[in-house]
Amino acid sequence: MFIWTVEAVVAEFDVLVVGDANPDLLLRGDVRPRFGQAEQLLTAADLVLGGSAAITAAGCARLGLRTALLAAVGDDVFGRLVRDELEKRDVTLLAADGRGAPTGLTVxxxxxxxxxxxTLPGTIPALRPADVTGELLARARxxxxxxxxxxxxxxxxxxxIFRNARKIGLTxxxxxxxxxxxxxxxxxEILAFTDVFLPNANxxxxxxxLDETDEAAASLVAGGTTVVMKDGARGARAWxxxxxxxxxxxxxxVVDTTGAGDSFNAGFLAARLSGKSIEDAVGWAxxxxxxxxxxAGGTAAQAGPKDLAV
Structure with missing residues (x-):
């Protein structure tokens, strides 16, 4: 198992998050649409920062990690919302080329x-392997x-990308x-160079x-990957x-479960990158x-240091 160290390298960022960043439009109330021009009433609607990567990055920053996010974001109203929300949360956005697409959106x-x-994919699929350069990886732990x-x-x-990251000492x-x-x-092939895989049970x-979680996890652990599974209301399991x-x-x-798994990821990463054991990190997650x-949304009620007794 690859060893996580508190200061493995002198780096600008503790964590580089790579992936999606887009607004989430959250609708609650009578939320099962019916066609035939039927109008139904909602009890709430919120436009918030979304995208698994963006929510994870916000959670990491909230827990004290120096955090960068590499994502493709358009120059449009949704893109400006994403940029503003990340800036508020002390996440450094490293914007990749969206190739002319509009910023994605999830309802x-x-x-x-x-x-x-x-989900409207928009810029979400615009990231390419060439965007994750060796120079960029070298800026993170x-x-x-x-x-x-x-x-x-x-x-x-x-x-x-993960192979190159491991060569220069990143987890x-x-x-x-x-x-x-x-x-x-x-x-x-990806999991062969993945230190931690963070799925839910499904x-x-x-x-x-495989139909049994223990058996499924064992099949991945055999290749050297740590599996940390989100287990709903039961919490978490890890192998x-x-x-x-x-x-x-x-x-x-519970008000809204959107982004709970991404905040889970942030809790785990913050613990491990501060030198905590896997057992403690699973508890934090x-x-x-x-x-x-x-x-409502993935970032409004994310855990802070005092919540986890950091």
Whole structure:
């Protein structure tokens, strides 16, 4: 298992997050649309910072990590919202070429225990492997990639990116998020250079093709990857070469679960990059994911240092 160190290299950033950044339009209330020109009433609507990578980056910065986000963002009203929100949260945006596309947007139809999402990809798939240069990697201690299945060009070169990161002393983590096509193309080559894989239970089973989470995790741990699984209201479970653990979440009044998994990721990364054990980091992740559900959107109620006794 690759060793995480508190100061592995002299770097500008503790973590470089790579992936998607877009607004989320959150709709709550009577949120199951009916065609036939039926009009229904909502109880709330919020336009907030979204994208798995952007929410993770915001959570990392909130927990004290020097954080950069590499994402493609358009020069339009949604892009300006993204830039403004990241600046407010002390995240350095390293904007990649969006290739003329509009900034992406996700509409979230949210209920207390579930949600549906409609996404306009826009600039989200514009990232390419060439955007993640060796010089950029050298500015960070750790690299985290999110929303892999929304970024096919980046995915095609990610194994080489992670391989190069490992050569220069970086650790790497991956959260694929859901595959909208539900084809779940193999990421075996990428996982060979991934220190930590951060799926939820359904993603873990879909990616491995195995029905039991323990068996699915074991199949990845055999290749040297640590698996840290989001386990809903139960908190978290983790498996690594030579060990396993579980951690409970925290009981809260749930308003919205959007971005909870991304805040979970931030809790884990903040703990590990500050020198905590895997067991402690899994505990931080579970609590950070729980606390983020206290408000609408992925960033409004993210955990701060005092919440996790940093």
């Amino acid at each position: 979230v139809l949210s209920e207390k225990d579930d949600r549906g999402m409609l 750790h690299v985290h990639v999110a929303s892999l299945y929304l970024q096919p060009e980046l995915a095609a070169g990610l194994a080489d 790497a983590s991956l959260d694929t998020n859901w595959d909208p096509d539900e084809t779940w193309e193999s990421i075996t 993603e873990l089973k879909a990616i491995t093709g 690594w070469p030579g060990g396993a653990c579980a951690a409970p979440g925290r009981t809260v009044d 579970a609590v950070a994911g729980s606390l983020s559900t206290r408000a």
